Amino acid sequence: MIKKYASAELLYAEAFKLGLNPHWESPHGLFSIQYKGKDIFIFYTKLHINSQLGAWMSQDKYLTHIILKKYNLPDIPYCYTTQIKTLNIFFDKHHPIIQKPVLGQRAEDVFLIQKRNEIRQGTLQDWIFEKYMKGKEYRCLVLKGKVIAMQEKILSPTGDYHWRKIIRNLAEKDWNKQMVIYSIKISKIFQLGLMAVDFILDSNRKIWILETNSMPSLYAFHNPDKGPKLNVAKQVLREILSTTNTPLK
Helix, strand or coil, X not given: CCCCCHHHHHHHHHHHHCCCCCEECCCCCEEEEEECCEEEEEECCECCCECHHHHHHHHCHHHHHHHHHHCCCCECCEECXXXXXXXXXXXXXXXXXXXXXXXXXXXXXXXXXXXXXHCCCCCHHHEEEEECCCCEEEEEEEECCEEEEEEEEEECCCCCXXXXXXXXXXXXXXXXXXXXXXXXHHHHHHCECEEEEEEEECCCCCEEEEEEECCCCCHHHHCCCECCCCCHHHHHHHHHHHCCCCCCC
């Protein structure tokens, strides 16, 4: 499993290579760099080029669904309710379904529900339910309105990690053009300078948007299971430094 602060460590290592004198400010992913006499703080991939509101909306899976529907983007059928009767109707229509926390991350506490009695009820308002979609999964990494990388993810579960995926970085010539268009549009809607958009391509070649992520992990782009290694950390650092009005050469 990828370490929680792997992206921060990648950015730190790249900053060191570039002579930016990185210094850890805390053991929890925050470090600083020095550039042109200024201290610049970086926390994981939580960056100042992202709108605070957009990051919040992207984190909340229910709000993400609302925004996707508002802009007529290909949104997976979902149910968010406090009424078990409503949830049962959704299950009968779409099962199997996925149950995930509204504010979840990194595939934690995500469950495939094949029978009604498998639903974790508790406080239903803390959960969102989606139709389970089969197909090929993809991730687009967007930086300042441009897709800089795309991955294909192949589900390869283990006993300890049901949602483990084999990740392949794709050459630009193999990118899905429609996913690129959707990703750029979503980044503009959410006003996120750095984000990832996850898609699934079903058996009918229809594209669905799975999730958005305003703090995407960079580790798998540098260390894929297959395909070329991509130094996206350097590109992110370039964008951070460009805000000083003296871009890195």
